[in-house]
Amino acid sequence: MSLHLTSLQLDSRSSLMYDAIVVGARCAGSPTAMLLARAGHRVLLLDRASFPSDTLSTHVVHQPGVAALARWGLLDRVRASGCPPVDRVVYEVADIRITGGARGLAGQRAWYAPRRHVLDAVLVESAVAAGVEFRGGCTVRNLLRDATGRVSGVEFRHRGRTHREHAALVIGADGMRSTVARLCDAPYTVRHPRLTCAYYTYWDSVGTDMELYERQGGWVATVPTHGGASLVLAYFPQRRFDDIRADSGPAYAEQIRATAPGLAARLVGKRPLERLRGSGDQRNLFRRPAGPGWALVGDAAHHKDSITARGITDAFTQAETLVRHAGPRLVGSPPGLDRALRAYERECESLLAPGYRATLSAARLHLSEQRLSVLRAVSSDPELTSIYLDVFAGITTAEALYVPRLFTRL
Ligand SMILES: Cc1cc2nc3c(=O)[nH]c(=O)nc-3n(C[C@H](O)[C@H](O)[C@H](O)COP(=O)(O)OP(=O)(O)OC[C@H]3O[C@@H](n4cnc5c(N)ncnc54)[C@H](O)[C@@H]3O)c2cc1C
Structure with a gap:
């Protein structure tokens, strides 16, 4: 019973x-x-x-995320939506220019930004x-x-x-x-306390690379997405959030001019494709x-x-x-x-x-001398560049850069 x-x-x-x-x-x-x-x-x-x-x-979806989409059988659908693979990065900071691609993960070398x-x-x-x-x-x-x-x-x-x-x-x-x-x-x-605030919108025909620009107190990036448009985003220190949100359009344009002058010149005469969006609540x-x-x-x-x-x-x-x-x-x-x-x-x-x-x-948007030395060494070596971009993508940690060859360069 x-x-x-x-x-x-x-x-x-x-x-x-x-x-x-x-x-x-x-x-x-x-x-x-x-x-x-x-x-x-x-x-x-x-x-x-x-x-x-x-x-x-x-x-932006880094290669470990792209590999997950591929494992789940969904990457082809993302590609079919017209989202382009991005396999080259240009990263400018101070007098340093790093260009190259990541080694990638599980056969996925490209970033996607659907x-x-x-x-x-x-x-x-x-x-x-x-x-x-x-x-x-x-x-x-x-x-x-x-x-x-x-x-x-x-x-x-x-x-x-x-x-x-x-x-x-x-x-x-x-x-x-x-x-x-x-x-x-x-x-x-x-x-930990909030550290930045971020604003972004979309622009036409900016380029096919992912571009990263950094300076003390500023970070700007462009990432190709669907239909020939690029996402252009700008980061500011959190302490400036109240001022920036009061007039975010000019602050966004000024951050691009100050951090990425070459990019700013390419945007002259263009209009953003969508309204500017942003957040200071990044916990x-x-x-x-x-x-x-x-x-x-x-x-x-x-x-x-x-x-x-x-x-x-x-x-x-x-x-x-x-x-x-x-x-x-x-x-x-x-x-x-x-x-x-x-x-x-x-x-x-x-x-x-x-x-x-x-x-x-x-x-923290802070550029230390030590970091600049590492980036300088990375910029002159294609293999270190690929390892650095793997670090950026979260495939490996920064310790991977500290191979004996790099130490001898510093
Ligand atoms: C400005 C900005 C830029 C970013 N850029 C990137 C980037 O380039 N690359 C990247 O990897 N990440 C980026 N992120 C982070 C990314 O957006 C998040 O990590 C990601 O969205 C997390 O996904 P999620 O599913 O956990 O949460 P969410 O995307 O927030 O989804 C949560 C869902 O839960 C639903 N929900 C909430 N409460 C309830 C409720 N009570 N009942 C029913 N439904 C509910 C919401 O409607 C929503 O659909 C960015 C974030 C911000 C703010």
Whole structure:
């Protein structure tokens, strides 16, 4: 009799329950949902937005992110959207000019910069194609908990009505201001002050290279994207944010003139293709990324200044890491899943810490003499240039530059 009851309960539970509910359907959420569904899980993906839609973000994808897209079978769709590969970088700082390409990763040498309304739509559609149930226009307001306090589902609003759904794991992929993190009381484990503010728009026929320009207190970059347009972005120290946002157009133009005079000359007589967008709210933080019945991926778990353009690539890495650990434990006992979530937490920390340190260092917008010496040595050696660009892409860490050959040059 009791066996019979148990199986009945299990049956009704499984028909009502998802293995995972993912909140947020962009770079972190859609790949997480897609990979879980490809592993055979029943997944609900919720976002308050509908797709395709844009979001405040530039969109450089470094080679580890490109390799992830290729592994997932999505790179061809990104290419087919007309997003060009970018395999040459020109980097100017002081009297130094570095040109070359990265060695790359897994056969991917090029960067891509697909517009977010394109990339995020490809990711959501691929999640749906894998069997994920996607519902747009749904805003998660609350978490559901079982009698032990374990997170067991979400409460969300859709078209003025409240809905509830249950799952073994609720995954917050809902960005830097994550509601899921707040409702789980996910503590900050690392926090640093904001360091920059960033403004960007698009210009026609700027060029086919990625161009990077740096000076004390300034950083400017151009990156080719769809339709012959280039993203042109400018970074300022955070302490200037109040002044800059008061009159951002002239400040943007002045930063390009001061940091990248050659580029500024090429933009004379042109008009930006779109309005100027920007943000001074680029927090630097890690949150605890998991607990009983919940996990965080992407910006919800870890956010950093966008100057190193690592957020999308890191979101992909976190998605794969979470699915590798938690995927096989979603069906089974809660303690098994919790052990897997702790392993995810440990791996995330070690994977993301080096990029975080590099980002804080770049975002200080400070050029030390030591750094200029390294860049000078890099500029005169094609092999070191490729290693340096691998460092920029997050493929390797700056230690890779410190080979004996470089030391003899300094
Ligand atoms: C100015 C700027 C430039 C950047 N440039 C780059 C770059 O060049 N390269 C790069 O790799 N990264 C860049 N980044 C970082 C990048 O944008 C993020 O790291 C990336 O978007 C993280 O993806 P995500 O899926 O974690 O979060 P998000 O992209 O923020 O997506 C979160 C999703 O969750 C949804 N959501 C939020 N709350 C709820 C809720 N309560 N209920 C339902 N849905 C919810 C939102 O609608 C959204 O769709 C930049 C960021 C900024 C601000």
